[in-house]
Amino acid sequence: MRTIEWNAKGTVKMIDQRKLPLEYVVVEFDDYRDVARAIKEMYIRGAPAIGAAAAFGLALAAKQSPATTHEGLLTDLEAAADLLRATRPTAVNLFWAADRMLQKARASEQTAADELIQELVAEAQRIADEDVETNRRMGACGATLIEDGFNILTHCNAGALATVDYGTALAVVRVAREQGKRIHVWVDETRPRLQGARLTAWELMNEGIPMTLVADSVAGHLLRTGQVDIVLVGSDRTAANGDVVNKIGTYNLAVLARENGVPFYAVVPTSTIDLSTPTGDDIPIETRDAREVTHPGGCQVAPDGVRVLNLAFDVTPHRYVTGVITENGIAYPPFKHSLRRMVSDGRKPGGSILRGAGPADSQRTKPG
Numbered sequence: 001m002r003t004i005e006w007n008a009k010g011t012v013k014m015i016d017q018r019k020l021p022l023e024y025v026v027v028e029f030d031d032y033r034d035v036a037r038a039i040k041e042m043y044i045r046g047a048p049a050i051g052a053a054a055a056f057g058l059a060l061a062a063k064q065s066p067a068t069t070h071e072g073l074l075t076d077l078e079a080a081a082d083l084l085r086a087t088r089p090t091a092v093n094l095f096w097a098a099d100r101m102l103q104k105a106r107a108s109e110q111t112a113a114d115e116l117i118q119e120l121v122a123e124a125q126r127i128a129d130e131d132v133e134t135n136r137r138m139g140a141c142g143a144t145l146i147e148d149g150f151n152i153l154t155h156c157n158a159g160a161l162a163t164v165d166y167g168t169a170l171a172v173v174r175v176a177r178e179q180g181k182r183i184h185v186w187v188d189e190t191r192p193r194l195q196g197a198r199l200t201a202w203e204l205m206n207e208g209i210p211m212t213l214v215a216d217s218v219a220g221h222l223l224r225t226g227q228v229d230i231v232l233v234g235s236d237r238t239a240a241n242g243d244v245v246n247k248i249g250t251y252n253l254a255v256l257a258r259e260n261g262v263p264f265y266a267v268v269p270t271s272t273i274d275l276s277t278p279t280g281d282d283i284p285i286e287t288r289d290a291r292e293v294t295h296p297g298g299c300q301v302a303p304d305g306v307r308v309l310n311l312a313f314d315v316t317p318h319r320y321v322t323g324v325i326t327e328n329g330i331a332y333p334p335f336k337h338s339l340r341r342m343v344s345d346g347r348k349p350g351g352s353i354l355r356g357a358g359p360a361d362s363q364r365t366k367p368g
């Protein structure tokens, strides 16, 4: 099944990702407040998947609302959107999807309440379907960079589980594989929540894609010794200047990739590009519970009472980013212009696949 689905009986089903890879459990909610809790507690995670969850959560909120007027329904939806938005501050898809649902509701002033609920369910479904289509297009764009025999390094889980289906960075891996290219993926375990070890490894192994799991601290050695041809990561929010916010540890990888002449690409649907945020430093970075660090997998590894800083994301300044792969093409520096083009191209019906000027020579090849 997809990561998240609307059930015909009017509920939301999602895979409980906290349990993977040991157990595959599907949970079902009929209350948007439970969907908000599920986002916060990371039953569902990954920027585009969180966006779809917010959309389906708002469809549930419309169904739950006792309001009999359009204005009353809008008030209830806005309250539900506030609750959903407060769950995770960094992933911009959450805000993007909530805004899109509210816009739909506001624009349907003349629609009867019953019909509006159906329209909101349909809009949430469209957001989910478009995500899968977008990911396939991103995969196709990105696969042009992958050569037969490539070793790809990835961080966190930017796969089907982070989206509605198919993935962002792993969409590129999937398409390259479908094209018959022999590839191998280095998977960072991704402390502290181990999305790489638990989720990326599970996804790739299920599909028989060759991979090796490594502790996060191994990446530098792999990059220095020429065992990585390209680094592919996702993003939770990419600023207008090309600064990429992604899972904590991404910045380390980008700097090490540059030091060793390995190209570093972020694979980012245009819904994750936030043109209203000028730089990565303007993006709120989520801080999470200390127990994620002190008790990985529920097992205590640090002394009682230890002080912890558990930042979920970091900012990779755009100077370390070789390119940003979107569903509309690959953006290259200067990102201020190329990202804007990618986003506006998606708004045109039948927008074309664009390509930027290509990476700077310093980022194209590994040192001899």
Ligand code: MRU
Binding pocket: 045, 046, 047, 048, 155, 156, 157, 158, 159, 162, 163, 167, 168, 169, 195, 233, 234, 235, 236, 246, 247, 312
């Ligand atoms: O904390 P998570 O698991 O939600 O973080 C997810 C990531 O950092 C992904 O790389 C990101 O959402 C982009 S991939 C779709």
